[in-house]
Amino acid sequence: VTDVQAAPPTTSRTEAFSDAVIAIAITLLVLEIRVPDVGPHQSLSHALWELWPKYATFAVSFLTIGVMWVNHHALFERIGRIDRRLMFINLVLLMTIAFVPFPTAVFGDYIDDPNNGRVAAVLYGTNMLLIGLGFLAMWWRLLGHPELRAGGFDDAGVRQSIRRTLPGPIAYVVAIGVSFVSAPAALVLYGAVVAYFSVGQISRFAN
Amino acid sequence: VTDVQAAPPTTSRTEAFSDAVIAIAITLLVLEIRVPDVGPHQSLSHALWELWPKYATFAVSFLTIGVMWVNHHALFERIGRIDRRLMFINLVLLMTIAFVPFPTAVFGDYIDDPNNGRVAAVLYGTNMLLIGLGFLAMWWRLLGHPELRAGGFDDAGVRQSIRRTLPGPIAYVVAIGVSFVSAPAALVLYGAVVAYFSVGQISRFAN
Amino acid sequence: VTDVQAAPPTTSRTEAFSDAVIAIAITLLVLEIRVPDVGPHQSLSHALWELWPKYATFAVSFLTIGVMWVNHHALFERIGRIDRRLMFINLVLLMTIAFVPFPTAVFGDYIDDPNNGRVAAVLYGTNMLLIGLGFLAMWWRLLGHPELRAGGFDDAGVRQSIRRTLPGPIAYVVAIGVSFVSAPAALVLYGAVVAYFSVGQISRFAN
Amino acid sequence: VTDVQAAPPTTSRTEAFSDAVIAIAITLLVLEIRVPDVGPHQSLSHALWELWPKYATFAVSFLTIGVMWVNHHALFERIGRIDRRLMFINLVLLMTIAFVPFPTAVFGDYIDDPNNGRVAAVLYGTNMLLIGLGFLAMWWRLLGHPELRAGGFDDAGVRQSIRRTLPGPIAYVVAIGVSFVSAPAALVLYGAVVAYFSVGQISRFAN
Numbered sequence: 001v002t003d004v005q006a007a008p009p010t011t012s013r014t015e016a017f018s019d020a021v022i023a024i025a026i027t028l029l030v031l032e033i034r035v036p037d038v039g040p041h042q043s044l045s046h047a048l049w050e051l052w053p054k055y056a057t058f059a060v061s062f063l064t065i066g067v068m069w070v071n072h073h074a075l076f077e078r079i080g081r082i083d084r085r086l087m088f089i090n091l092v093l094l095m096t097i098a099f100v101p102f103p104t105a106v107f108g109d110y111i112d113d114p115n116n117g118r119v120a121a122v123l124y125g126t127n128m129l130l131i132g133l134g135f136l137a138m139w140w141r142l143l144g145h146p147e148l149r150a151g152g153f154d155d156a157g158v159r160q161s162i163r164r165t166l167p168g169p170i171a172y173v174v175a176i177g178v179s180f181v182s183a184p185a186a187l188v189l190y191g192a193v194v195a196y197f198s199v200g201q202i203s204r205f206a207n
Numbered sequence: 208v209t210d211v212q213a214a215p216p217t218t219s220r221t222e223a224f225s226d227a228v229i230a231i232a233i234t235l236l237v238l239e240i241r242v243p244d245v246g247p248h249q250s251l252s253h254a255l256w257e258l259w260p261k262y263a264t265f266a267v268s269f270l271t272i273g274v275m276w277v278n279h280h281a282l283f284e285r286i287g288r289i290d291r292r293l294m295f296i297n298l299v300l301l302m303t304i305a306f307v308p309f310p311t312a313v314f315g316d317y318i319d320d321p322n323n324g325r326v327a328a329v330l331y332g333t334n335m336l337l338i339g340l341g342f343l344a345m346w347w348r349l350l351g352h353p354e355l356r357a358g359g360f361d362d363a364g365v366r367q368s369i370r371r372t373l374p375g376p377i378a379y380v381v382a383i384g385v386s387f388v389s390a391p392a393a394l395v396l397y398g399a400v401v402a403y404f405s406v407g408q409i410s411r412f413a414n
Numbered sequence: 415v416t417d418v419q420a421a422p423p424t425t426s427r428t429e430a431f432s433d434a435v436i437a438i439a440i441t442l443l444v445l446e447i448r449v450p451d452v453g454p455h456q457s458l459s460h461a462l463w464e465l466w467p468k469y470a471t472f473a474v475s476f477l478t479i480g481v482m483w484v485n486h487h488a489l490f491e492r493i494g495r496i497d498r499r500l501m502f503i504n505l506v507l508l509m510t511i512a513f514v515p516f517p518t519a520v521f522g523d524y525i526d527d528p529n530n531g532r533v534a535a536v537l538y539g540t541n542m543l544l545i546g547l548g549f550l551a552m553w554w555r556l557l558g559h560p561e562l563r564a565g566g567f568d569d570a571g572v573r574q575s576i577r578r579t580l581p582g583p584i585a586y587v588v589a590i591g592v593s594f595v596s597a598p599a600a601l602v603l604y605g606a607v608v609a610y611f612s613v614g615q616i617s618r619f620a621n
Numbered sequence: 622v623t624d625v626q627a628a629p630p631t632t633s634r635t636e637a638f639s640d641a642v643i644a645i646a647i648t649l650l651v652l653e654i655r656v657p658d659v660g661p662h663q664s665l666s667h668a669l670w671e672l673w674p675k676y677a678t679f680a681v682s683f684l685t686i687g688v689m690w691v692n693h694h695a696l697f698e699r700i701g702r703i704d705r706r707l708m709f710i711n712l713v714l715l716m717t718i719a720f721v722p723f724p725t726a727v728f729g730d731y732i733d734d735p736n737n738g739r740v741a742a743v744l745y746g747t748n749m750l751l752i753g754l755g756f757l758a759m760w761w762r763l764l765g766h767p768e769l770r771a772g773g774f775d776d777a778g779v780r781q782s783i784r785r786t787l788p789g790p791i792a793y794v795v796a797i798g799v800s801f802v803s804a805p806a807a808l809v810l811y812g813a814v815v816a817y818f819s820v821g822q823i824s825r826f827a828n
Contacts, residue, residue: 009484009487013433013487017433017436017437020433020437020438020441023224023227023228023231024231026301027305028444030308035316038323040321041322044320044323044327048313058306059302066302069224084612088612091477095476095477095480098440099444101444105449106458115457116457116458119462227641233715233719234649234719235649237646237649238649238722240723242653243727248736249737251731251737251741255727270716273715277708280630405709423694430640434640434645434648435647438645438649442649442651501691505683508647509684513679516651516656519656520656524665527661529664530661530664
């Protein structure tokens with residue numbers, strides 16, 4: 001660690017680094033699905049079928065991180081200059097995204113455990129909530145520092161972005177509440193959130 | 208997850224992100240080959256020899272993902288503008304490519320299991336079929352939306368691309384059928400498919 | 415390995431390669447946190463709580479590598495031309511950064527072991543010290559070779575960069591000393607070092 | 622897999638993809654060093670010390686892949702246009718590089734096994750030999766196809782590059798021979814090869 005006084009990396013380099021971390025995290029998800037160990041007189045197809053929670057949590061996490069990548073890009077389009085504090089907030093945001101494979105693995109392993117499934121669902125939702133708060137913190141920093149914004153992005157624009165970011169964390173707070181009742185219901189809700197933010201937007205914008 | 212209304216990432220950023228995911232997935236394949244555990248009085252060379260299905264499935268998956276990377280690039284050369292729906296289809300396509308290490312590991316572990324090998328071969332082929340369908344879905348979206356295409360790429364061009372994409376999924380449907388009969392034969396067929404699409408094209412184009 | 419006499423890769427390609435290695439190392443950290451294995455009548459929440467050293471070492475290593483990425487960028491901003499020796503020193507520096515997931519995993523696993531925790535803390539600090547020495551070696555090479563520097567970066571500038579790099583290795587020597595006494599205290603110190611170099615600088619520069 | 626007739630990816634995209642695969646392979650090496658499992662009354666420092674073959678093979682493989690990255694860049698500097706066959710040869714070359722973590726793990730685990738160490742050393746050297754042959758195949762393709770070369774690179778230049786590439790494979794053939802006698806001696810030789818090609822060149826070029 002060095003006490004560097006030079007200018008922090010440019011916006012484009014920081015975005016490239018962020019893209020790399022997000023691309024790696026999304027691709028590492030598959031490593032958490034382990035090959036089942038069955039003997040020649042046991043049924044592999046049955047064992048593969050039993051892994052459905054692993055496939056489901058893989059898909060939900062993959063699509064969620066994918067949507068976050070789109071959001072991260074939209075955020076950086078609004079950033080004209082990056083300072084050290086913004087860089088640090090972004091690093092913490094990346095840390096919460098890079099952490100996703102762990103709660104995904106826990107959730108997939110314990111979702112059908114009657115006692116522990118709900119704990120796993122809460123862990124998963126808490127990670128997602130922290131990511132949403134990280135995005136909010138980025139926008140918040142832009143609100144107080146117009147000099148960091150890209151040209152033509154005024155206070156009203158930042159406030160609008162914050163209002164549009166809020167449904168994510170709110171949805172995850174609700175999903176965490178549902179997690180305390182039922183882990184499978186929470187998984188459905190986590191899937192619905194990402195479906196709403198991707199497919200939902202598609203029907204509005206892409207046609 | 209955020210309700211972002213800004214423009215989706217550009218074609219070049221999306222392609223760079225896709226390239227990264229494909230490069231990571233192709234390189235993670237090696238992690239599914241575990242070091243054999245033999246004592247000092249057992250033969251490591253024998254144990255390494257027994258791992259031939261892991262090497263074979265590694266090679267077939269590596270080359271297949273490599274050819275898919277070439278195809279993905281050729282596809283994006285035809286895309287002039289990306290919208291949210293195209294981005295979502297691409298994300299699902301990337302998800303099926305990022306999933307490849309899992310069926311590859313299952314196939315390599317079970318190919319010589321008399322009962323379960325065929326199940327593993329079907330799983331492998333199904334993943335490859337889904338990737339082919341993902342490519343078809345991308346082309347299909349371009350067929351209905353000329354405004355998303357790169358300049359000079361007309362309906363006839365898209366239809367030709369679709370016709371050229373079809374042999375892949377068809378070959379995988381055949382290979383899945385063979386998988387129900389013999390897992391090693393299916394592996395040979397999966398290898399033949401990638402050999403046809405890479406070496407075969409080479410003899411036509413590169414000389 | 416080849417005896418290539420062509421020019422070594424350009425600064426920008428070397429920096430892109432370095433960025434990739436650093437982004438991968440930082441994202442692989444999560445793989446060292448294994449899903450706890452508890453039965454349906456045991457408490458997953460307790461087991462997840464017990465993993466706190468894994469979360470803490472993950473966070474400290476993630477932020478430390480993140481700050482190193484910023485420093486690496488600041489270093490390469492000062493490099494105008496790269497020669498083979500600088501490239502080799504950079505490769506060794508990258509090797510020590512790519513190694514971080516291992517000491518991080520050892521530290522997280524053994525920090526609360528009364529006998530072995532201190533050994534794990536020493537290993538961790540030694541890795542960090544080596545990274546700091548790698549940065550120093552890069553600056554040192556620039557000191558003796560003005561022709562490798564970016565325009566307008568004189569001897570005084572390099573000496574200032576060396577003076578600003580020194581606190582890092584010195585802090586890690588102190589932290590290694592503390593490691594011989596208490597592993598948890600060493601972890602707090604490792605966290606304080608990264609907090610000083612990131613948050614500390616923020617309060618000076620970003621407001 | 623698709624029958625694409627569009628132009629293959631450009632040289633720069635192929636090089637970026639290759640860089641990514643090489644950067645990932647080099648960074649994955651650390652995952653093959655597993656945390657030792659010792660109880661509170663056993664010595665972690667002793668267990669860490671016993672892992673020296675893992676550190677040594679990690680370092681040799683890291684530096685070897687690093688030098689190969691430099692060579693790969695020098696090769697692509699000589700390529701003006703890429704055709705499908707060159708792309709396929711490059712893909713096979715990348716496959717052999719992406720495979721390195723496996724022989725590295727085997728070598729590190731078995732080097733001090735009196736019976737199996739030599740087998741592990743032969744496996745390691747064979748992988749390295751195949752990479753060298755892959756580089757030779759790339760140059761060979763350029764020899765027969767001047768239209769693929771970058772401007773100003775004539776037959777004599779390609780022949781010189783081939784002559785300079787040959788010492789690598791030859792050294793690995795020798796090292797494989799030594800592997801049949803002694804695994805530790807082979808490791809020293811593998812380290813000497815990479816030291817010769819990196820440090821050796823440095824003393825000639827960088828001063």
